[in-house]
Structure formats: C-alpha cells, structure tokens
Amino acid sequence: MSEAWGWLQAKCLIAWTVDQSTVEASTTTRRGREFLCHGARWLRAVERLGVDLVSELEFTARPQFLRGDYETAALTAMKEVEVRRRAGLSDSLVGTKLMQEAFGPPKNPSDQASRSGVMTLT
Template sequence: MKTLQTGPEAIQAAERLDVALHHRLEHVKSQFLLGQYELAAFAAMREVEIRVRELSDSESSLIGVKLMRKSFGEGGKLADPELDPGERVGIMELFAGAIGTFKNPPSHRQVNYADPTEASEVVLLADLLMRLLDRTAARVA
C-alpha cells in the first residue's frame, strides 16, 4: 500500500537513510519520511554550516561558501596544517561546494527535489561532512 502512495523510488530512498546518521542529523529523517525532501536536505546542510561556525568561532554574519573558505582556507582555524596543501584545498572546496550547491539554493528560492534519491544522497553527504567535522573538532580542541 505504501508503495502505491509514494512510489518505489521514495521507499528505496528512505531505505538509504536507514542508517545511524550523525546525532546532529537525526531530526532530518522524520522530515524526509514525511516527503519533505527539500527541507530534509536543507536542514542537513544547515547543520553542517552551523557546526563549521561553532568550530571556527566565526561570526554569525559569515555564512555559506565564504564561511567554508575562511574556516578551511589558508590560516583558517579548521585547516589541517598536517595535510598536503592540495589536500587542504580539497577539503575546503568539498565543504564550500557542498554548501554552495545544496544549502544555498533552498535558502534563496524554492528547490524541487522531485527525485527522493537525490535528496537522500544530500543528507548522506551532510552525514559524511559532520563526521569529518568530528575529526576536525578533536584536532582543534
């Protein structure tokens, strides 16, 4: 019956999220299961941005891609001096790209995640970023 109401794609996408998400992302599962794919993806990426701001002690006025570049860029509090310079840039671009692609657009306009699988993958990407931030937190503590 559920398959008839939501379609097999939505059920398969929800199964992707049937994992132990980072504790700061657990709340997005319920949004996703209610079919609020855009809100779930946005909320997950917003948590990443909030965590970066907390760890970098950045002002609330510094947001989005600029926050990522300052926090992970050369001399940024979250930049790992032990990494090769190219790897540091890669981490900075990973965070900046994820925020710029998946958090910023829904902040400014309606984004339609017609494909629930895509939305579930955004949540899983946020989960990975949060786990990377946990490692960063241990290093900068």
C-alpha cells in the first residue's frame, strides 16, 4: 500500500492538503483529476511529451498526442513547422489559411517556380 501511495505522490496525482491539521491529509491534484478522467495512457503520453512546445503545436499537436493519436499529432506538427518554414510564412497564419498561402497560386508569377506543392480545392 505504501508503494502505491508513493507512486501517486511521485506522479503528482495527490498532494498534501495545507488546510488540514494532520500531515497525512492529502487531496487529488489537477493532474490527478485528469488522470481519473483519461487513464494511464494519458499519463504516459504526458510524461513522454513533458516539454514546452511552440504555441502552434501546443494547441494543435499536443491534444492529439495526449489522446493517443500519435500519427495525426506528428503529421500536424510537421505541417505546422515544415510548411511554414519552407514557405517563409508568418506565424500569424494557421490551419487552412496557412495551407492556402503555402500551396495556393502565387501572388507574384515569378514565384511559380519556387512552389513545389499543389493545392486542390474540393
């Protein structure tokens, strides 16, 4: 039992309760409540991706990764980082607007040769 209690503390799933008079008093942390909702798979993903990400990836790729959708998270991260960098586009463009700007028709006809992607609209 003490090993299980120690594991909960080590994973920051429980914490000491400051408003109680006994040292043994503890409460479930925010992370503990997330763990209760999402389970061990979520906790393993959080521990693997325990780094700060650029804002675009924080709101696009991290949620997919935490849900266990690793392939989609990797593809999303690649699109956000690689497409933006290769096209030399602003950080203010995201999602569909980013892809339209990167792969759409060039604003300057001389840029046509530098475009290697093709965008199709359906």
